[in-house]
Amino acid sequence: MVNFDEQLDRKGTNSVKWDEICLKYQEEDLLPLWVADMDFKAPSGVINAYQEMISHGIFGYSATPDSLYEAIIAWEQDHHQLGVTKDNILFFSGVLAGIATAVQAFTEPSDAVLIHDPVYPPFAGILTENKRKIVRSRLLEKDGRFIMDFADMEEKIKQNHVKMVILCNPHNPGGRVWTEEELNQFGELCRKYGILVLSDEIHQDLVFSPNKMTSFFNAGENFADFTVQFTSMTKTFNLAGIKNSVAFAKNPKLHQLLERKQAENFQQEINTFGLVGMEAAYRTGEEWLNELLVYLQKNIETTFTFFEEHLPKAKIMKPEGTYLLWIDFSAYGLTDEELENRLVHEGKVVLNTGISYGPGGQQHMRLNVACSNATLLEGLNRIARVLN
Ligand SMILES: Cc1ncc(COP(=O)(O)O)c(C=O)c1O
Numbered sequence: 272m273v274n275f276d277e278q279l280d281r282k283g284t285n286s287v288k289w290d291e292i293c294l295k296y297q298e299e300d301l302l303p304l305w306v307a308d309m310d311f312k313a314p315s316g317v318i319n320a321y322q323e324m325i326s327h328g329i330f331g332y333s334a335t336p337d338s339l340y341e342a343i344i345a346w347e348q349d350h351h352q353l354g355v356t357k358d359n360i361l362f363f364s365g366v367l368a369g370i371a372t373a374v375q376a377f378t379e380p381s382d383a384v385l386i387h388d389p390v391y392p393p394f395a396g397i398l399t400e401n402k403r404k405i406v407r408s409r410l411l412e413k414d415g416r417f418i419m420d421f422a423d424m425e426e427k428i429k430q431n432h433v434k435m436v437i438l439c440n441p442h443n444p445g446g447r448v449w450t451e452e453e454l455n456q457f458g459e460l461c462r463k464y465g466i467l468v469l470s471d472e473i474h475q476d477l478v479f480s481p482n483k484m485t486s487f488f489n490a491g492e493n494f495a496d497f498t499v500q501f502t503s504m505t506k507t508f509n510l511a512g513i514k515n516s517v518a519f520a521k522n523p524k525l526h527q528l529l530e531r532k533q534a535e536n537f538q539q540e541i542n543t544f545g546l547v548g549m550e551a552a553y554r555t556g557e558e559w560l561n562e563l564l565v566y567l568q569k570n571i572e573t574t575f576t577f578f579e580e581h582l583p584k585a586k587i588m589k590p591e592g593t594y595l596l597w598i599d600f601s602a603y604g605l606t607d608e609e610l611e612n613r614l615v616h617e618g619k620v621v622l623n624t625g626i627s628y629g630p631g632g633q634q635h636m637r638l639n640v641a642c643s644n645a646t647l648l649e650g651l652n653r654i655a656r657v658l659n
Pocket residue numbers: 307364365366367368391439443471473474503505511514515516
């Protein structure tokens with residue numbers, strides 16, 4: 272049994288979550304429940320693989336072994352019925368690096384790219400950096416969860432001549448695990464207007480039963496013709512710092528264009544730690560992941576119970592996947608700035624500000640529950656103390 276209750280001190284390790292945030296806010300002793308990494312030790316199989324590498328002591332250039340391709344193909348087949356082959360795979364130093372390269376490969380400056388609102392902020396960041404036009408379609412809230420507004424998307428696609436969409440599947444920050452039907456409708460809309468889909472599936476393995484992950488490739492007939500999927504084991508197994516990911520392009524033309532752009536930027540070499548960690552995680556991590564999902568659900572329940580008792584005016588979206596909770600604090604009547612300041616400078620607790628996810632994130636916050644239950648409770652108490 273993995274002991275997810277273990278309290279590990281991450282301070283003083285250059286952790287973005289624990290150390291950088293104190294510099295940003297010029298505060299000490301902040302309790303971070305923000306950026307999407309977990310306060311848990313990686314699976315022992317990954318640590319063992321690194322220990323072996325370290326005792327060997329040589330860290331020269333490494334080729335990508337066939338065994339890594341095999342591990343990826345097997346995991347993606349067993350867990351997501353993806354049916355990818357070695358020829359479909361490209362490695363990147365992170366999902367975002369892959370998406371940025373794809374944006375460059377498949378669109379031109381000022382082309383319109385559609386994203387949802389709210390959505391993981393770096394999508395907009397990549398588009399801004401690359402001078403693409405951002406078109407946002409607001410997600411609607413129905414029965415306490417996000418749904419896509421197909422009429423709005425179609426209208427915006429037509430108006431702006433959208434060339435590409437970036438889909439977050441499952442959705443960060445809402446924790447939606449889009450159903451096959453929703454993805455099918457989304458995909459058919461894209462097909463109708465000749466739009467290319469980048470599907471970010473980094474949260475693919477963090478899905479709570481009975482919800483079922485549907486990879487975009489599998490959501491409709493020949494969706495792979497106009498789709499590139501991105502994923503990584505770094506989110507699943509808490510290895511975000513090793514910066515490694517894969518892109519799957521089954522359409523040879525898309526694969527070729529993406530590979531070409533990657534070569535132009537000389538991004539094709541992947542660091543050895545990424546290769547080793549990735550393979551070890553795929554090969555040995557399954558049991559750890561199953562236990563993690565149970566622990567995360569417990570933390571989600573803890574949060575809901577706590578909010579019901581102590582912060583009943585806030586509305587939390589029940590996540591179907593991910594360890595991220597999207598919380599509506601509007602009933603407290605604070606501006607985004609007041610909410611952030613109060614939590615950080617009075618409560619000494621850090622969540623992600625909702626507004627950074629798009630205009631739809633006003634007066635919201637995103638809470639990361641991937642920490643020990645004790646840390647979570649301390650954070651929740653800090654939130655309650657300053658809002659009540
Ligand atoms: C939806 C999504 N995509 C991408 C990333 C970052 O991936 P990477 O570190 O591999 O670039 C994250 C991290 O939280 C994420 O939530």
